[in-house]
Amino acid sequence: MKIVTAVIKPECLDACKTALAQAGVRGMTLTSVSGFGQEVGHSEVYRGARYNSDLITRVRIDVVSADEDADTLVNVLVEAAKTGNDGDGFIWVAPLDRVVRINTGDENEAAL
Amino acid sequence: MNITTVWLLVASVLSMLTTVGVGLYYMGLARVKSVLNMGMLMLGGIVTTCLVWVLWAWSLAFGGSDVVGVVGDPASGFLLRDSIALKNGAFLSVMPTGASYPRLADVLFEMTVACLAVVLISGALAERIKFSAWAVFVVFWVNIVYAPVAHMLWSRSGLLSATGPLSQALGSGAHDLAGSGVVWLSAAVSALAIVLIIGRRRTFHVTPLKPHSLTLSFFGVALAFVGFMGFVAGHVHSGNGTAVYTVLSMLLACSASCWGWLMIDRLRNRHFTALGAISGILSGMAAVCAAADSLNPLWTVLIGFIAGVACSSAVSWKYRLNYDDSFDVVAIAGVGAVIGLLANGLFAQKGGLLTGGGVGLLVAELVEIVVVFLWAGVWTAVIAFVLEKTVGWRIADRDEVLGVDIADQGEKGYDFETFSNSVFKEAQ
Numbered sequence: 001m002k003i004v005t006a007v008i009k010p011e012c013l014d015a016c017k018t019a020l021a022q023a024g025v026r027g028m029t030l031t032s033v034s035g036f037g038q039e040v041g042h043s044e045v046y047r048g049a050r051y052n053s054d055l056i057t058r059v060r061i062d063v064v065s066a067d068e069d070a071d072t073l074v075n076v077l078v079e080a081a082k083t084g085n086d087g088d089g090f091i092w093v094a095p096l097d098r099v100v101r102i103n104t105g106d107e108n109e110a111a112l
Numbered sequence: 113m114n115i116t117t118v119w120l121l122v123a124s125v126l127s128m129l130t131t132v133g134v135g136l137y138y139m140g141l142a143r144v145k146s147v148l149n150m151g152m153l154m155l156g157g158i159v160t161t162c163l164v165w166v167l168w169a170w171s172l173a174f175g176g177s178d179v180v181g182v183v184g185d186p187a188s189g190f191l192l193r194d195s196i197a198l199k200n201g202a203f204l205s206v207m208p209t210g211a212s213y214p215r216l217a218d219v220l221f222e223m224t225v226a227c228l229a230v231v232l233i234s235g236a237l238a239e240r241i242k243f244s245a246w247a248v249f250v251v252f253w254v255n256i257v258y259a260p261v262a263h264m265l266w267s268r269s270g271l272l273s274a275t276g277p278l279s280q281a282l283g284s285g286a287h288d289l290a291g292s293g294v295v296w297l298s299a300a301v302s303a304l305a306i307v308l309i310i311g312r313r314r315t316f317h318v319t320p321l322k323p324h325s326l327t328l329s330f331f332g333v334a335l336a337f338v339g340f341m342g343f344v345a346g347h348v349h350s351g352n353g354t355a356v357y358t359v360l361s362m363l364l365a366c367s368a369s370c371w372g373w374l375m376i377d378r379l380r381n382r383h384f385t386a387l388g389a390i391s392g393i394l395s396g397m398a399a400v401c402a403a404a405d406s407l408n409p410l411w412t413v414l415i416g417f418i419a420g421v422a423c424s425s426a427v428s429w430k431y432r433l434n435y436d437d438s439f440d441v442v443a444i445a446g447v448g449a450v451i452g453l454l455a456n457g458l459f460a461q462k463g464g465l466l467t468g469g470g471v472g473l474l475v476a477e478l479v480e481i482v483v484v485f486l487w488a489g490v491w492t493a494v495i496a497f498v499l500e501k502t503v504g505w506r507i508a509d510r511d512e513v514l515g516v517d518i519a520d521q522g523e524k525g526y527d528f529e530t531f532s533n534s535v536f537k538e539a540q
Contacts, residue, residue, distance in 0.1 A: 044322070045381040047391060047440060048427035051320045 001096040001108055002070040006061045007033060008081040008089040013059050019080035020063065023072060026112075029062040039087025058089060064099055066109050117205075119351040120217035126342020127224035131158060131231045133336030137390065138235045140329030141439045143321065145515025146239040147525040153234035153246055158227045160250040165223040166192055172259035174222065174267050181271040181278070183260040195219050213349060221346050222262070228343070229258055229295040232445055236303035237505075238438035239321075239516050240313050245505045249306075252495045257302060257488050258294075264483065265294050272480055284463060284472035286480035289358065290347040292402035292452040293484045300446030301485050302492035303437060309496045310505040312436035314512050321438075326386055333390035337366065340397050344404050358404035362397070365404075365416030369396025369448075372420025388424065391444060395423035398448025402477075403456035411459040419451045453477045 008016060013030070020028065034055040041053040065073055070093050082088055101111040135154025142150045161169075171189030178184045188194050195215040196203045205216030230250055237246070264270040265288050271278040274285035288294060315321065323329060344362045345355040373392030374384045399419035400412065407415065426443035430436065437443070457474030458465050465474045499505060506512075511519030518524060 045377075045383065045385065046322055047387050047424075048431065049320075050381075051322060 001099050002065050002067055003094050003096050004063045004065055004070055004073045004077070004091065005094070006063075006077045006081065006089060006091040007035065007058050008061065008077070009083065009087065010057060010059050012081040012083065012088075013061075016061060016077055016080040019076045020061075020073070023076045024069075025063055025065070025073065027064075031060040031062075033058050033060045037087065037090070039085075056087065064096065064112065066112065114213060115351050116213035116349065117217050119355070120213060120221050120346060120349065123342040123346025124217075124221045124224045126339040127221065127346060128158075128227065129339030130336045130343045131224065131228045131339075133332045133334070133339055134228065134394075135231050135234075136332030137329045137336065137394075138231075138238070138332070138439055140325040140327065140332060141235075141323040142238050143515075144324045144526055145517055145524075147324065147517065148521055148523055149241075149243065149516040150234070150238060152243050152521065153237065153241075154231050156243055156247050157230040157234055157250050160247050161227045161230045161254050162223060164251055164254045165226055166219075169226065169254045169259045170195075170219050170222065172255060173226075173262040174218070178263065178267065178269050181264065181269055181276050183263050184267060189219075192216070192219065218349070225291060225295060225343070225347075226254060226258055226262070229291070229299045230254065232296065232299035232441060233303045233306070235439035236307050236437045236441040237310070238313075240507060240512055241310065241505045241516075242503075242507055242520055245499055245503050248503060249495060249499055253302065253492065256495065257298060257491045261298050261484055261487055262291075262294050264487075265291075265480065272476065272483065278479065279476060282472060282476050282479060284476045286453075286476040287406060287456055287460065287463075287473065288402050288453065288480060289405050290344045290401035292398060292400075292449040293480045296398040296401060296445040296449035297453070297481065297484045298488040300442045300449065301488040303441040304435070304446070305489050305492040306496045306505075307435050307437055309493065309500055312434070313438070314509055316436045317431060317434070323387070330386055330390055333393055336397070337393055340366075344401065348405065354405050361404040361407065361409070361412045362400050364409060364412045365400035365419070366393045366396035368413045368416030369393065369399065369420030369423075372417040373424045374420075376421055376424040391424065391427075391440070392420040395419045395444045395448040398423075398445045399452035399455065401449070402452035403460060406456060406460040406462065408459075408461050411455065415451060415455040415459070418455075419448045422451060423447045450481060453481055 035058055036054050036056060039056060041056050043050055043052045063073060074091055077091055099108050099111050139147050139150045168186040168190050171186045172184050175184040175189035175194060195206050197206050205214030207214045264272050267273060268275060270276045272286040279285035340362060341359045344358045348355040348358055370389050370392035373388045377383060377385050377388035396416045396419055399415055423444050426447045427440045429443060454477060457477035459467060460473055461467055463469035463473035465471055507516055507519050
C-alpha cells in the first residue's frame with residue numbers, strides 16, 4: 001500500500017479531484033496548508049508597517065492506493081495540477097504498513 | 113415641542129453611533145485573540161462614562177458655580193439635580209431662563225461626546241491591559257481630565273471659553289466647536305501618557321501585529337463617519353443653517369483627508385489601501401471639529417487634505433520613538449486635532465491670522481493646545497501611574513502570548529475549531 005501526497009495550488013483542486021475520480025479513486029483527504037518553495041509570498045502593508053509573509057496557501061491531497069496504482073496516480077496529479085509556473089507544488093509517495101476501513105474492518109487492498 | 117430638543121436628541125444618538133463605530137474599528141484592528149478585549153474597552157468605557165457623567169461629571173464640566181474657571185461645582189448637578197423636574201409623575205427637563213433648549217438635552221449630548229473621548233483612548237492600549245484597570249481609569253479620567261477640559265473650553269465661565277478670564281486676557285476665546293482639543297487632543301495626549309507608563313506589547317516591532325478583520329474596521333468607520341455628522345452639528349446646539357454648514361464642512365474635510373491619506377499610501381506603498389482610506393477619514397474627523405463652523409469651504413478642504421497627509425506620515429513615529437500606540441491614536445487623533453486647532457487660528461473667516469484677523473485667535477488656539485496637553489498629560493500620567501502601582505494595568509507576560517481574551521475574560525471571539533477541545537465542566 002502506498003500513500004500519494006500532493007501539495008497543490010488551491011485553484012487546481014477541482015481539476016485534480018475530477019481527474020482522480022476518472023482514474024478510479026473513490027476517497028481522499030484534503031487539508032489546508034501553508035508553505036513555500038520556488039514561489040514565495042508577498043508583502044502586506046498596514047499603516048506604516050510593512051510585513052513580508054513568506055508562506056502561501058496550498059491544498060494537500062492524501063490518497064491511499066495499491067502499490068501498482070501509485071505511479072498512475074502521480075501522473076494523473078501532475079497532469080491535473082500543472083500550470084507551468086513556479087509554485088505548482090510537490091508530490092511524494094510513501095509506503096504504508098497497514099490500511100483499515102473503520103466501517104467494515106476491511107484491510108489493505110480490500111479496503112480501497 | 114421644541115425643535116432644538118428633538119435635534120439634540122438625534123445628534124446624541126448619532127454621536128453615540130460614532131463612538132460605537134470607533135470601537136468596532138479598533139476591534140477589527142486587533143488580532144483574533146484580543147478582539148473581545150477591545151470590545152470591552154469600548155463598551156466598558158461607554159457605560160462607565162454614562163454612569164459617572166450623570167453622577168457628578170456633568171456637574172464638574174458644566175454645572176453651577178465654578179472654581180477659577182477650571183472646573184464646575186460637582187454638587188449642583190449631582191444625579192441631574194439641576195436638570196430635572198417632576199410633572200404629573202414623569203420627569204422632564206429644566207428649561208434655563210433665556211435658553212433655547214432644555215438643560216437635559218445638553219446633559220445627554222455632552223455625555224455622548226465624553227464617551228467618544230474615552231473610547232478614543234482605548235485604541236492605544238490594545239492587547240495588554242486588564243478590563244478592571246481600564247474601568248477604574250475611566251472613572252478617574254472623566255472626572256479629573258475630561259470634565260475640567262470641557263469646562264475650560266465650553267462652559268460659559270471656563271478659562272478659555274468666549275467670555276472666560278483667560279480669553280479676556282488674551283483678547284480672544286479659543287474656538288473649539290466640536291472638540292478637536294477637548295475630545296481628540298485630550299484623548300491622544302492621555303493615550304500617550306498611558307502607553308509610556310504601561311509599556312509596549314511583548315512582541316511590538318518584533319512579530320507582525322496585523323489587523324485581523326479590516327472588514328470590521330471598515331464597517332466601524334463607516335458607522336462613525338455617518339454618526340459624526342450628528343456629532344459635529346450637535347455642538348451648534350441649534351437646528352439652523354450653521355448646523356447644516358458644519359455637516360457639510362465635516363464631509364468636505366473628511367473627504368479631503370481620505371484622499372490625502374490615499375495619495376500618501378499610493379506614493380509610499382504603491383497601493384490605495386482600505387486601511388488608509390478609513391484612517392484618512394478619522395484624521396479628518398479630528399481636524400474638522402475645531403472649526404467646522406468658521407472656515408470657508410476652500411480652507412476646510414485644504415485643512416482636511418493636510419490632516420490626511422500629516423497623520424499618515426505621523427504613524428511611523430511610534431516605530432521610530434519606540435512607543436506602542438497600538439492603533440495610532442496619537443498620530444491620527446492628536447496630529448489631526450492640532451492641525452484643526454491651528455487651522456482655526458490661521459484661516460478662520462473672522463479672526464484668522466491669514467484672513468486679516470490678527471494674531472489673537474491663533475494665540476488662543478495655541479494656549480488651548482498647551483493647556484490641554486499639560487492638563488491631560490500630567491493628570492493622566494498621575495492616574496495611570498497610581499493605577500500601575502496599585503491595581504496594575506497589564507496582564508501577565510505569558511497571558512499576553514495566550515491572548516488577552518482568554519486570559520482576562522475567559523472567552524474566545526471566534527470559535528472556528530472543527531473539533532471541540534473544551535469539555536463541559538459544570539452548569540452554574
